[in-house]
Amino acid sequence: MKWIKKGLIYCANQTSEWAYSHAAVPTPYHFSDTVLRIFCAFRDRENISRIGYVDVEADNPKNIVNISVNPVLDIGMLGAFDDNGVLPASIVKYEGKLYLYYGGFQLGVKIPYYIFCGLAISTDNGNSFKRYQTVPITDRSNAESFFRVANYVIKDHEQWKMWYIAGSSWINLHGKMLPEYSIKYLESPDGVTWGKEGKLCISPQNDEHGFGRPYIVKSEQGYKMYYSVRSLSKGYQLGYAESTDGIYWKRRDEEIGISVSPEGWDSLSQCYCAFIKHKKKTYLFYSGNNYGETGFGYAELDMESS
Helix, strand or coil: CCEEEEEEEECCCCCCCCCCEEEEEEEEEECCCCEEEEEEEEECCCCCEEEEEEEEECCCCCCEEEECCCCCECCCCCCCCCCCCEEEEEEEEECCEEEEEEEEEEECCCCCEEEEEEEEEECCCCCCCEECCCCCCECCCCCCCCEEEEEEEEEECCEEEEEEEEEEEEEEECCEEEEEEEEEEEEECCCCCCCCCCEEEECCCCCEEEECCCEEEEECCEEEEEEEEEECCCEEEEEEEEECCCCCEEECHHHCCCCCCCCCCCCCCCEEEEEEEECCEEEEEEECHHHHCCCEEEEEECCCCC
């Protein structure tokens, strides 16, 4: 495949106190026939993230039509798993409601932070969300004690399926603590109740130590996964894998068809990608340098290469 870069869409450059910087983890949703709503994590001056959105024209995502004035999901109550930041992971439309699976940050003392997955539900088409519960739906377990997050969820007939990152360790690189985690898979009967340990899908290789949010496309031929790979030598780069059953994956990172630019907003890293189709077009949204500090943009699939 080959992606044609279309450029930067948006970055919160001191837009407001709660959206002072960044535009990370772009998560697209068909808000209407003509509008794509891109949920993102924006940071305040203290680097605490909240979830808002950027609405763009579906036929031409470079054209912004609306930006959220307030967060659609704020941080959790003091002491909760998400009291130091929230970020979107995936959206599932179910029974007229939107299920938002999101990551919640909580600071640590002897390690920098913990991240677990929460669930919030919207009854107004994504203009606001209310927490399903104040504790994570994928909380810590013996096998996955520090990270159970970046959950991409689909409802496949009667089964709910989740791909997510999980881990229980940190590494110290020249005095900087870096998390280590793999991509795993779980199933649920209701989208809320999940097991304590997933099946391993993809683990780090060579100098890799983690992955960004996996994004899954299911077809009659099987599954495709778009994700970002976090390595010591290259930072965040985009990756791609294929599977027949959604559990056992073959990495084909060399086929992703997109890489960092020589200069500009995505010259150092590309991360947190998301895939969506609109009419005959296919878009790949992703964040740029320094975990989305430079904002998010998109690329369009070259149909002649697909």
